[in-house]
Structures are given as C-alpha cells and as structure tokens.
Amino acid sequence: MEVHAMAKTPDRALDAVVVGLGTSGLACVRHLSAAGHRVAATDTRAEAPHAMTVREAHPEVDLSLGGLDETLLERAEEIVLSPGVDARLPALKRAAARRQPIISEIELFARSVTAPVVAITGSNGKSTVTRMVGAMAEAAGVEAAVGGNLGQPALDLLATYPAAPLFILELSSFQLEHTDSLTPVAAAVLNLSPDHLDRYDDMAAYGAAKARILKGADRAILNVNDAAVRAMAQREQTTVWFSDQPGDARASWAIEQRAGEAWLCRSGEGLMAQADLPLAGRHNAINALAALALGDAAGLPITAMVRALRGFSGLPHRGETVVQRQGRTWINDSKATNVAAAVAAVSGMAEPVVLMAGGDAKGQSFEPLTAAMASAGRAAVVFGQDAAAVAEALADVVPVAVVADLDAAVERALALSRPGDVVLLSPGCASLDQFTDYRARGERFRALVEGLADG
Template sequence: MSLITSETYSVIVGLGISGLSCARHLARLQDQGKTGRFVVVDTRENPPLDNQLKESCPGVPLICGELDLELLEGAAEIIVSPGLDTNQSPYSELKKKGVSIVGDIELFARQAKAPVVAITGSNGKSTVTTLVGEMAKTAGLNVKVGGNIGVAALDLLGPIEPDLYVLELSSFQLETTDSLCPAVSTVLNLQADHLDRYGNMVAYHTAKQKIYRNCQQSVWNKQDMLTQPLLGKESKTVAFSTAEPDLKEFGLRQYDDGLWLCKGLTQLIAASDVLIKGRHNLSNALAALALGDAVSIPMDAMLETLKHFKGLSHRCEWVAEIEGVQFINDSKGTNVGATRAAIEGLAGDAPNIVLIAGGVGKGANFSELTAPMTDHCKALVVYGEDRNAIADIASEDMIIKVTESLESAVSEAKALANSGDIVLFSPACASFDMFRNFEHRGEVFSQVVADLERTA
C-alpha cells in the first residue's frame, strides 16, 4: 500500500501483452492530464515483460507476487488481463463491492472515434478479421487491424484516427467490455470451446453475444442459430451462409458455369476465383463481404482482394507435397469445431485425409468428430495429453495410431498416406502441453515436414 497514496488510482492486473498495452495507454493519458496514478500487479515474481514496462512507462510501480486485496479494494478501477476469470475470486467479490473491473477493449472503446468492425466466433475470426482489413486497404482506406490478433487494440490508437478499425475479439475480452459501439458486429459461428472456463455452452454463448450490444448493424451465420443476434426486430441485420441466399443475404449459388458467391441474386465472384480454399473458407469470404458491405467498402475492392488473399499461417496452410501427398498445417485448429470445418472443407469424394490431432482438449466433447472422420478420413494419428480421448471416438474401421510426439505423428501419417491423399494437421486441442502456443506448434509441424521432404 505504500506505493499508493489516498488519491484515486487504477490497478492493472497481469503484465502480459494486453497488460503492457494498458500501461502504455494509461501512461499516455497521464501525460495529457486525463487520468490519475496507476500501478501494475502480477502474481509472477518475474513477469517476462518487466523490462519493457520499465522502458515504456518509467516510474510506474510494478508489484509482483501474491495479490494485495486491500490495494485492489481501494482502486477506482481494475483492468484485468483477458486470461483472468472475473467470475472467480477475488474479482467476483470485488464486483459485489462495486469495484469497476474492465479490460483493454473497454479502454479502447472509450477513446476510439472511427467506425469499428467487431468480429468474434469460435473459428475463422482471425482469417475474417485480416481479410476485412485487406479489403479496406485495397479500397485505399486507412485501416487499423488488431485486438485479439496481431497488435493490441490500445496500441492502434494514435493522434490521427483511421478511417476504420477492424478488431478480432475473444469471449474473454468481451466479458469486460460495455462501452464498445461497433459499426457492425458478427459472431461467425459457435462451437464448444473454453468449457474449462465457462462450464457450459450457455455461459460461452452469453459472452459471445456481448459483441452485438450497442452495434449499429449485425452480421450472423444463418447456418448457426446460436450466432443470431438477440436484438429487437428493428435492428439492422444481414445473414450469410454457404447455402443459397435470400434477397440481401450473402451465400453460394450454383450456376451452369460453377459455384458463385452471391448477394441475393447478384453474382459476385466465382468460387474458383477465391484463392483461399475449402468450403469453410468460402464461408469466411462471405462473412467478410457482408461485414465490408455494411461499412461501405467498395465491392470491387473486396472481390479483388479475394482473388489474391492467401490466408493466414497455421490456418489450413499448404506446407508441401511429398510423393503426391499434400501436407496441410491447421495448427490454429484448437477446438473440435475448427478441426471439423477443416476436414469437411478439404474432403474429397472418397476418404483421403490422414488426420493428426491431439494436445489439451480443454474439456471438449470429441465425439463431434466421429462422423466427419468416418466420412472423410482414412486414418487418424494422435499425440499429446488427450490423444487417447480422441482415439476412443474414432470408428473401429479406421486405422488409428497413438504416438508420443508430434514428430513421430508426422512420420506415422506419411507412412499411412498414398499419392492423392492429404495429411491434415488439425489438433482440435490447445497446444500448451508441449508447445508455447499454436504458432510454435505449427512451426514444428512445418519443420518436420520440411525435413521429410529433403530426405524423400
């Protein structure tokens, strides 16, 4: 308590990427005389971003170790990392006492003036966020992209407002956000995820639905009713799906010359001209078109972007072809829904996929993978903490290999695949049993494949 006087102060809890961005933001406001003192606390004795805090916010106190409840209770506001569950102690008790608990997106919303495209969902949100940003750039707009992807939202703020912000938002970030008023919002899809934190789908659904609060327009997935905004009938909304669209909706329509992305009856672009492949990526493209249309990004610029956008690393990313076998890195497939989408998006007429899966399941029900694996996978190779749980839900007719590491899983998959097959690395699990994050996991997969290619 000696670091804080009787004056009003705020506390930032957690010195991660978002916590550091919050500290820099408050330091800027402090220099402008727009906020009071603040302190950063972290339960770790040596937070990895300690030196960066000292460099960018000299003089800001950092308190490490066990949380000081008296310090928290005396704060005018507590700013928490998205990884902290504010429904658990001590934050649940602090909220009951009237202490304001917010996150970085709430601080962003209080300052940002330009229109915001707000994007969430269980799967595809990074791809759609990046794609909308690229569409805006192609149109010549000054756009800033970030949030739960790339640059922290608060680091997007500057002295000159852009034409548009495009933000990926996680359910964790939405929990502590109330002031955001997006120009358009979307929940792309909703699959069981983070049940280790939420306990059930109702709580997860409630957190995701917060993105629609105060939005001027909404975009939702007509094939996933859980994404439908719980708003009044007077709210402006548009749907997308991979089925045939109704008037003003975005969808797919079959013509004599092939499949087309359409708005109502208007043909926009042939599916064959969209560079990112797989039916799930056509859904992502339709969502991006609907979002961009809502904020008046010119259609020509959006369609041109779809012809050249290669997608993101670790999201159904082509890695190599070895002896006629395609190796695909979908390390971002951290939940069952993402892996199901990848399987169905890449499937051929006959089972042609050797699936590599495994890691930390986060309490997921893997049985939702049984049908798509039975229909489209010739073999399953599992590794990691929950490898047996995934193997247990596979069809008895499927070839199943249980391995101890990702490296051995890739070798097994290569041995099982024939020319014309696909080795799909889509774990359906989190990475933190063996890797720093999904990016590190995907890099290891790609390196193992590269080593196999050199020796083939």
C-alpha cells in the same frame, strides 16, 4: 483521439489499477499514463511478462507482483482487467461486491476511439476474417488499423495510428466480458462451439460473453446456420445473415451453385467462384462471406473486396498449404485447438483426408469429428496426451494409428495416405502437452514435411 476523464471518489487515490501485465495490460498502462491518470498495476505472477518495461518506461506506476494486491484494488476508481485474468478470482469478486467498476482494455479503447470500428468474434475463424477485412480495406485504399486479439492490442493501435479512418478488431470472449461502450459500424459472430469452458460455467455463459460484441453495433453480421449464433439476433438491430446453404432466403451473403460450381454470392448475384479463393475448404468460403458482409457494412467497394479475396493466401497455421510432397497436399491447421475447428477443416476438404490430431483435449468430446471423418477421411494418426480419446472416437470410421509425437505422426501419415490425398494437421486440441504453443507445433510440422523427399 478523445480521452475521457475518470470521476474521482474522495477516499480513493488511484484512477485505475491494471490487473495483469501481459501485452494487453501493458497497453492499458501506456494509455492511462499518457492520458495523465494515476495508475497502479498488479499481477499474480512474481515475474510478470512486462513488469520490467513498466518499471523502466513508467516509474510513476506502482507495481505489486506475486499476488493480487487488494490494498491497491480498494483504492481504484476502476479496475482494468486483462483478458487472461479470470474475474472469478476471490479478490476480484470482492471488488465487484464493493461495486467497483471492472472494465477491459476494449472498454478503454471504446471510450477513446472516434473512427468507425469493425469487430469480429467467434469460436473459430475470427483471425482469418479479421485479416480478410484488413486486406479488403487495403485493396480499397483505406489505411485501416488491424489488430486486437490478433497482432497489436487495440490501445496500441489507437496510439500508433491515431488518424486511422477505420479500426478492424478481432475480439475474444475474454476481451468482451467487461466491455460496454463499443459501438461498431458492424460486428460479427461467426460461430459458437465448446471452448474455454474452464473459464465459463457453461456454454450459455460463453455465448453471452461473445454476444456482447453486438451491443451498440449498427449492424450485426451473423451466421444463420449456427443455432446459437442465430439466437443472438435482436429485433431492434439490423441483422445481415450469411450462409453456406444454397437457397436460404434469410441470407444476403451465401454460397450458391452456378453451372455446377460453388460461388460466393450477394443477394443471388455471383461475385466469385469458390475455386478462385486461394484458401482451401468450405469453412474458408464461409469466412470470406462474413468478411464481405463486414466490408460492405463498412462501405468498402465490392470490386476491391473481391480482388483482395482472390489474392488472400491466409495466415500461418490456419488451413495453410505448406507443400506438395509425393503427390500429397500437406496442410498446416495447427491453430485448430478445439474440435469444432478440426471438424470445419476436415469437412471443407474436397479430397480424401488423412488427419493428424491430438494434444491436450481440455475435456472436449470428439464425437462431432466422427461424422466428419466418416464422410471425408481415409485414415487418422493421433498423438499426444489425449491420443486415446481421439482414437476411440474415430476407430469405427477410419483406420487409426496411435503414435507418440508429431514427428512419428508425419511419418505414419505418409505411409497411410495416397497420391491425391490431403494430409491435414488439424489437432482439435491444445498444444501445451508437447509444445510451447500452436505456432511451435505448426512450425515443427512445416519443417518435417518440407524435409520429405519429393519422390
């Protein structure tokens, strides 16, 4: 592991100030302290999540909590910004005006890592693709380190697995905002749809943050069917396209028809039937194509990658088949916290769908969900803070029931569905109106449907 020295400016006494003491901020403190840098940390929260850990394990680190300490910031050679902290905060804007470098955890990782890196972003599907590529590496006998926005922070991975031959990272737009030195062997942008517009001025700014993953990549893996992603391709960079549209000559990796069946193909060669992929939905077949393209770019053998896909059962709360009850398939897609994710889940189902949706809509339009439910839906049950907005979007295409909460939604969905249907929790909304996070929402759904009588 290489550790890059920070240049010293005479009137500054700190190499770095870490802003935000969440999981990523803690990883930054550990990394910088281990390298012998003079470090301080500040957080707007009086009770920052990992402040006690820093006090106990790194007493040499100055802590300032309950507001961003500008005295500390002014003394920093570099400001290391945690992904949950908005760079538009006034103290940080003033630091930028002073031309102080503002960097990210992933920038620190990029400066130190020597092994190849595979990097994945997108509005939806990035966790699934990251884990797919990780499973492919394992099937190939490659002891890759997998994490980033999913699981362990990148810097903790680097410390835990310093000899890892490959790093596979899920990266959010927030993590990419202040990253300049990352040079992945392959970087993927899976899709782009409205999200985090409380953090970005518009979709162009959000897309620009996502596109930063491609800077310095040996190979860009891009979704040819997404116009916003397609526009990210650079003439001087090798681009590998994937597509779910048969016959698209631009795509090396595509879903094609073989004897009436959908197959995952490379340059026209059938690799496996979509039906052999354990994960339900066409969107997961598209995720598998992206994973195959990334694994291929990293040098993983096709046979091992296909074997991994055949055994890949997915991640909790992401298109997870929970149980068969009363002839219905109950699917937990609680991680679908935006409309595009819900649209992908509904559109990917082969059977009629009774959709359970609702929560905190974050100002999104549900119009895209209307067409998806018109094609695939039997009924919808909506709940939570913005249930009325979801109901309004769907009322003209399917029967809609409005209920108070998830418990009532499960009961009503059972009544509206028929044997052979999919009952799909894919809320299209954040969960914080009624739950601590999407995981708690998904776990409650699991408990409710597992408790249904199988009669």
